[in-house]
Amino acid sequence: MCVRSRMLKACGLILAVAGCSVGAAAQAAQNVQSVQLSQEAEAAIGAGAHGAQRAATKPKVAATPPMGWNSWNFFAGKVTDKDIRDTADLLVSTGMRDAGYVYVNIDDTWEGKRDAEGRIQSNEKFPDMKALADYVHSKGLKLGIYSSPGAKTCAGYEGSLGHEDQDAARYAEWGIDYLKYDLCSYGGVMRQQAPNDVPAQNKLMRDAYEKMHQAIVKTGRPMVYSLCQYGDDSVWDWGPSVGANLWRTTGDISANFDRMSLIGRSQAGLEKFAGPGHWNDPDMLEVGNGRLTHDENVTHMTLWAMLAAPLIAGNNLTQMTPEIAAILTNKEAIAIDQDALGKQGSRIYAEGPVEIWAKPLKSVAGHKSAAVAIFNFGETASEMRGIRLHLKEAGLPEHVMARDVWAGKDLGKIGDDWRTTIPRHGVVLLVVR
Numbered sequence: 001m002c003v004r005s006r007m008l009k010a011c012g013l014i015l016a017v018a019g020c021s022v023g024a025a026a027q028a029a030q031n032v033q034s035v036q037l038s039q040e041a042e043a044a045i046g047a048g049a050h051g052a053q054r055a056a057t058k059p060k061v062a063a064t065p066p067m068g069w070n071s072w073n074f075f076a077g078k079v080t081d082k083d084i085r086d087t088a089d090l091l092v093s094t095g096m097r098d099a100g101y102v103y104v105n106i107d108d109t110w111e112g113k114r115d116a117e118g119r120i121q122s123n124e125k126f127p128d129m130k131a132l133a134d135y136v137h138s139k140g141l142k143l144g145i146y147s148s149p150g151a152k153t154c155a156g157y158e159g160s161l162g163h164e165d166q167d168a169a170r171y172a173e174w175g176i177d178y179l180k181y182d183l184c185s186y187g188g189v190m191r192q193q194a195p196n197d198v199p200a201q202n203k204l205m206r207d208a209y210e211k212m213h214q215a216i217v218k219t220g221r222p223m224v225y226s227l228c229q230y231g232d233d234s235v236w237d238w239g240p241s242v243g244a245n246l247w248r249t250t251g252d253i254s255a256n257f258d259r260m261s262l263i264g265r266s267q268a269g270l271e272k273f274a275g276p277g278h279w280n281d282p283d284m285l286e287v288g289n290g291r292l293t294h295d296e297n298v299t300h301m302t303l304w305a306m307l308a309a310p311l312i313a314g315n316n317l318t319q320m321t322p323e324i325a326a327i328l329t330n331k332e333a334i335a336i337d338q339d340a341l342g343k344q345g346s347r348i349y350a351e352g353p354v355e356i357w358a359k360p361l362k363s364v365a366g367h368k369s370a371a372v373a374i375f376n377f378g379e380t381a382s383e384m385r386g387i388r389l390h391l392k393e394a395g396l397p398e399h400v401m402a403r404d405v406w407a408g409k410d411l412g413k414i415g416d417d418w419r420t421t422i423p424r425h426g427v428v429l430l431v432v433r
């Protein structure tokens, strides 16, 4: 193992104890507040002309990429009411809520049957959804839920087809704050209604997403609207037009380095579609799941922060180690993701296993600022021999003041010729100005 790799490990532990700069903490707090404000704004839109006027003066829903936790990546079909309550408690006690992780999202498999009036019931794993929402809210958190425009969800539970208004109203009655709407069996409906006509199928898909958007608006309750249809039909082109605050850009992530890094790297080129209120979603985090090593977890968190991706943790918080908590709550990495400019980073250099990505950040005291991440996706440590930092391509001056985020260390003034060693599957993340 190289020296750099050992140093990063040590730093992860130090950060867990010492935390980060006050500036980053304040930034994160501000972002949580802006999401809360933006929800009021969306509620105001539902309240008619007077409300719309009020909304115009307030920030958007998901003004910064949504942050929270989702049950699928770890619990999948086994998630219960108790898991959600435990997670809510732990989001608070581990400091994750205060770092910005406010949405607690129940994914697929909560759905029961419909009653005689067609109203959706939760199943025996979730005996009282309203009580659960009240509990989650009492912790200063928000509750998310999942459904599909099809008759069945991907796990074969009850979907919303033909019940969109009823379901949205039910979610509002329970106190739901976030809906992930997953295409699943609606793909079959599309193929059946418009056989061999892909453009017509795509129109049906967009209409289905718009239908649920309208249903949510009618409730008057602000809900983050998350599209999940795996990036089909260039969803980034039309997501905002159906009210989406985020849209999945790919198929499912899994807890291994190859899949995670393939998804993250494939976001290159999509940066122009992301911005306040509407984000590309490369799927939920696997930090702390599977067999990801320390460096792989740091790379995952860094890549998602550089992408201004939604930070939806997916690990089992009851077993979270201090090392994983330190990665997920690193305030400087979170501040990069949540930066108020809302710019998704771009890949500015790629050769062999090394890639450099840059993300413009809000200027500091009139100085251009950016995050620069040097990734090593290769199988051995890389010494960056002959590799420049490419500051010019990042729109930065020849020399910049730099801080190494994961090492928690100011580096002083550096230039394009700065050299470091990047561990296998690791990254060096700089904030420069």
Ligand code: GAL
Pocket (backbone or CB within 6 Å): 072, 107, 108, 153, 154, 155, 182, 184, 228, 251, 252
């Ligand atoms: C998939 C989706 C996953 C998860 C799963 C639940 O389609 O991409 O994130 O929601 O369905 O069945």
